[in-house]
Amino acid sequence: MRSPVLPLTWHLARSSGRRGLQSQLLAAGAAAVGALVLLMLLAAYLGSGVRADRTAWRTPEPDRHGTAVQALATTFVRHEPVTVVSLAQLPDRRPTPAPPGLSAFPRQGEVYVSPALAELLRKLPANQLADRLPKVASYGTIDAAGLASPDELVAVVGRAPTDPAVSEAADGSGLWDDGLTARAVVSGFSGGKPSVFTRSDQQMVLLGVGLLVVPVIVLASAAGRLGAARREQRLAALRLAGATPRQILAMTAAESAAVGAAGAAVGALAYCALLPALARIPYGIGTWYTGELWVGLPWLLAVVAGVAALIAVSAVSTLRQVASAPLGVAQQANPRRTRLIRLLLFVGILVYIRQSASGGDLKTGQLVALVMLFYGAFWLFGPWVVDRLGRIAGRFARRPATLLAARRLSDDPRGAWRTVSGLVLAGFVAGFFTVGHLALGGIDFGDRVAVPTANGATAVTEARTLLREAGITATVSAGEDDFLLAGNDGVTVAVPGGVEKIDAALTALQPLAGGRLPYGADYGSAPDRVAGDLLSDIGTATLAVSFLVATASAGLTAAANVLDRRRVYGLLRLSGTPLKVLDRARVRETALPLLVLAGGTTSTGVYAAYQLNKAAESTISTSGAIQLAACLAVGTLAMFVAIAGSRPLLRTVTGDPARSAE
C-alpha cells in the first residue's frame, strides 16, 4: 500500500495558512543564507587550491635530461611582487612545450606579460618598471591558464641559455630567496610547488572555514526549529487521529527537508548569480577568475542536500523531544535546567586546549581541530551561563520586562543560548583576528636596496654612476656587513624619497646585479608579509561572514519565538500589557546573555591572539583595539537590528487581541 506520509505532508503544508507560510518562508530564508555561506566557504577553499596549482608551473621541476633552462625571479614594484620567469631553450634538444598561458615556448627576446602587468607597464614610467625587462616592440600576453589571479604581475622572458639572467640567476639558496627564486633545467612545466604567494592560501581558508562552520550549523538548526509550536500542535492532533510517531516524524522530516531544499536551492542560485561579484573580492594575490570559484555541480548538489538534511535533522530532533514527553514539553512543566558538569567539562577542555596550544608549531589542521573543540566547549558552557544568568537576574529583577526576560532565560537556557551563540562565537573570531593581526614584518630594512654582485668594491662606483644617470639621490655603500645582503658580496643603497624612488633605483641598478635582480625590504620580508596579509584577509572575511550569519540566526530565532508564542503574547496584550514591555523583554532576553558571553569569548579571543603573537615573537596589532571596539559595536547593533526586525511581526500577531482570545 502506498505510504500516506508524503501526500498528507503536502496537503498539510499547503493548508497551513499564512502563519505556516511565514514559518516556512523564514526557514527557507535561513536555508538559503546557510547554503550560500557554505558554498562561498567551499568555493574559497577549492578555489584557493586551484589558484595555488596554477602557480606551480613557475617553479622549475629539475630534470637532468631537460630541454630548457628555467629561472624564477621575483622583483617588487609599488611593494607588489612581480614574478619573472626566464626561459631558454637548450640547443640540440627537442622543443620544450609551451608554458601554461602561452601559445608557444618563448623565443629569445620575446616577452610575455600578464594583463595586470601590461597595465602597470603602461601606467608607470619606464625607469621604474619597464626597463627591468628586455626592450621589445610589443609584449605578448599570458592568458588565464598561466595565472592564478587577474591581478597577478607575471612576466615570461625568452632568453639565450648564456644570458646571465638564466645562467647566473639565483637558485633559491639565499637567505631571503625562499620561494622567490629558483633555477633548473626542465623538460616541461608540470612543477608541483605552488608559488610562495599562494601556497598558504588554502590552509588559511581552512582556518576561516573552521571558525565559520559552527555559526552556519547554528543557523540551519535554528531554521529546523522554526514552527516547532505549530508542529507540536499538529503532533497532538495527528496522534489523536491515529498517526504513529514514526509517521509524524517522517512527515516532519519530509516537510522540513523540502522547505530546506527549496531554500538551499535559492541559496545555490544566489551563489551562481554572485560568482562574478565574489570573484572581485581580493584574497592573497588578488581577485579571482570566476571559474576558480565554481565548486562544480556535485558539490553544489551536496551542499543543497546537506543543508536540507541538517534542517530536517534539527526539526526531527526537536519533535522527538515532544514525542518522548509530549505533555512535559507542551506545558513546559519543568524548566530545562543545566548541570554543573557543563562547567567542569568546559574548564577541562580549556585546560586541554591551553596545554595543546602551548607547545606551539601547530599545523593548520590541528589549529582548526582546537578551534572546533573550543566551540564545542562553549556549546556546553553557554547554556549553563545563561541558566545562571537567568536565575540571578530573576532574583534581582525589578521591572516586568526584566523579570520576564530572566524567567525565560532560566526556563529554556539552551534555546536562549541558540539565539545568541552565533554572535557569541563571532565575538571570539573578532577578538582573535582584530588583536591578532600579526606584526610579522620581519626586520625593517627601511628604504634600503641591495644589489648582490661579485665585486662589491668596484660596484660601489658603478652603482653611484647608474643612480646619478637615473637622477636618483642615494647613499651607496659596500654592504658586506649589511644583513639585507645576507652575507653575499654586493652593495646596499639607501634611497630616500618613497617607493617611486626605490622602484627607480631597483630598475637603474639592475645591470649591476648580473643575472640576479636588485631587491629591497619587500623581498626580505615577503614570506612573513604574505602570511600576515592572508591572516588579515581571512580575519576580515571571517568577521564579515560571522556577523552576517550570526545576525541572520538571531533574527530568525527572534521571529520564530514570536510565532511560537503568539498566543501568550496576544493574551498578555489583551490584558493590557503594553507592547513595549513585551518587546523590551525580548530584547533583554537576548542582550543579557549576549553581553556576558560575548564579552567572555571576545576576551578569550584577545587572549588567544596575545598568546599567538607571543609565540611568534611579534607585537600585537596596535589598531586591533579600535577594530575590536568597532566589531563589537557593529555586532551589538546588528543583533538589535535583527531583533527589531521581528517587532512588526510581534505587532501583527498581537494586533488582533480578539483572535488571541479565541
Next chain:
Amino acid sequence: MSIVLAGYGLTKKYGSTTALAGVDIEVGERDSLAIMGPSGSGKSTLLHTLAGIIRPDGGQVLLGGERIDRLGENRLSALRRSRFGFVFQSGQLLPELPAEENVALPLMLEGVPRKQAVERARRWFAPLGLDGLERRRPGQLSGGQAQRVAIARALVVAPDVVFADEPTGALDQATSHEVIRLLTSVTREQGAALVMVTHDADMAAHCDRILQVSDGRIGTYDQFTVA
C-alpha cells in the same frame, strides 16, 4: 445598584456578517452577568466590545459614566490593565513564571515594586485554595488550579469589572462548578462586576443574570437569583 459598565446601541459588522445589531446592556456594581448564545451569535464580540478590545461600528461603551469606545489604544490598554480583569479558557498564564509572579505581573505593570506586588499576589492564594502552590509553574498545576491562578491575576488589581470568556471550557464538570463558584463569589466580595461568556447553562446559572444573544441581538432576558 449603580451602573458601572454600559453599552448602548452597539453595532459591529464583519464584512456582510452582523455580529452586533444594536445591543443595549448595563452591568451594575457586584453584578454577575452570563452571556449565552450559540456559536457565532455575537456573544464574544459583545464581551470584547465591552472590554475595549474591539471598537464598535456604532453605539457607545461607558465605564463609570465615561465613554471608553473612542479612547486611543494606549489609554485603552492602560484601562484594561488597571480597571478590568480577564479570565480566558486557557493559555493566559506565562509558562515560565511561577504562579505568584503570574499573579503579581499586572501589579508590576502598574508600577508596584516587585516585592510588594508578590506579597499582594500571595494574599490571594489561600482564599482561592492555592496555598503552597505559589512557586509552582503553570505546567505543574492542574487545569482547575491554573484557572484559579488566572482568577487571582484578574482580581489582584482590584478591577471594576472581570471579563471571563469560556473560563471553564477546558475543565471537567466538577472542577468547572468549583471554579465558577469561586469566580462569582470572590468577584462579588471584591466589589467587582463579572461579565462571563459561556455556552454552558449550568455555569451560567451561577450568575445573577443571564443574557441570551442571537444573531447579534439580545433575545430572552431572564433573571436568576443565586441559590
